[in-house]
Amino acid sequence: MMKILYFLLILNLTVVFGAKNLKNKLFGEPRAVCGIHEITVMMETELPFSGNVYAKGFFDREACRVKGDGIGNTVNITIPITSDCGMRKKRMVSPRGVSMETTVIIMFHRLFLTKADKAFHILCQYQEMNTIYTQKLDVSQLPTTDIPTANNDEQAVLPKCKYEVLEGGENGPPLTYGAIGQPVYHKWTCSPQGSKRNVHCLTVHSCVVDDGQGLKQYLLDEKGCPVDPLLLDEIDYKGDLEAGRDSYVFKFADKPTIFFSCQLRVEVKDPESGMCK
Known part of the structure; x- marks a missing residue:
């Protein structure tokens, strides 16, 4: 280990260099x-x-x-x-x-x-x-994901959908940073585009949580069923184009950030009954 005199000298140079660089910032x-x-x-x-x-x-x-x-x-x-x-x-x-x-x-x-x-x-x-x-x-971390839509006829104009992780409950603000065990609400919503009449149904499936470096865990399978109910239980569908589920903040060991992603399947309602399958 170096003598304390040299250590203090190096520390002082580092602080000066850091202060100079802090004057710089992004332009635009x-x-x-x-x-x-x-x-x-x-x-x-x-x-x-x-x-x-x-x-x-x-x-x-x-x-x-x-x-x-x-x-x-x-x-x-x-x-x-x-x-x-x-x-x-x-x-x-x-x-x-x-x-x-x-x-x-x-x-x-x-x-x-x-x-x-x-x-x-x-x-x-x-x-x-x-x-x-x-x-x-x-x-920031990504709190919502917008899905672009096509624009042909009433059935081809898909709804605009988003996925949010909200603080506390379904009416809470979007959550970017949280503590382990903190209550959150996963919310998926779609808005009809190009027509006031809704002709689509929403299914949430294939939800995955990962650390951004290859480690991942499925939360919902391809049919939309829970894989690990302790992390995310069965989805509650509140309408044709709205779904949600309360949960809690969790993370991978020694990983500061987690990413949530889900697939949203948007289908046309049954033409005879006008109902979702």
Whole structure:
């Protein structure tokens, strides 16, 4: 171990360096480009950038991190869809396609996370034909997911749906950060688009919770039945296009963040009875 005199000197230099970097910050909003083979996030800073931009949870992996050169004010990170940088792939049923998502962090200090740093959740959704039709950028964990819709006739115009994790109950605010054991309410709702008459039915299924790094646990199976009732019990359908279930906050051991995802199946009502199956 080094003598205390040297330790204090190093500590002092670190603090000075950190204070200098804290003067820098983002200029405007980041831009995300959803490519067929990769996702690129472009950022601009007010001062020359000398920190790091990396995929959350993969700072130590060089392929998942970009270092600023201390000269330019722009920094771009490109993450291949097939890379091992925590990119999460999910099949979509309505509309059919694939969604890819990841969390990117901009860190102004080379070694430490500080109050100036930001985390951005990137969600790219692709149609079955690999055509990009939307992209989303949230400065937080993802509390809701919007499902884009087609727009042909009454049956083809799918409802706009969202998934929320709410604090306390079905009328609570969206929850981004929680404590283990805290009561929450999982809520799925859809709103008819293009017509005042609702002709669709909603089924929630294939719900998964994961840590963003490959560890996952199914909560609902493909039929919408509970896999582990202790985590998420049978879904309560309150109408044709609304469902929910109360639960509690939980997490994987030694993992600070969890991601919830569910598939929403939207079907046309029985034409004879006008009822959901």
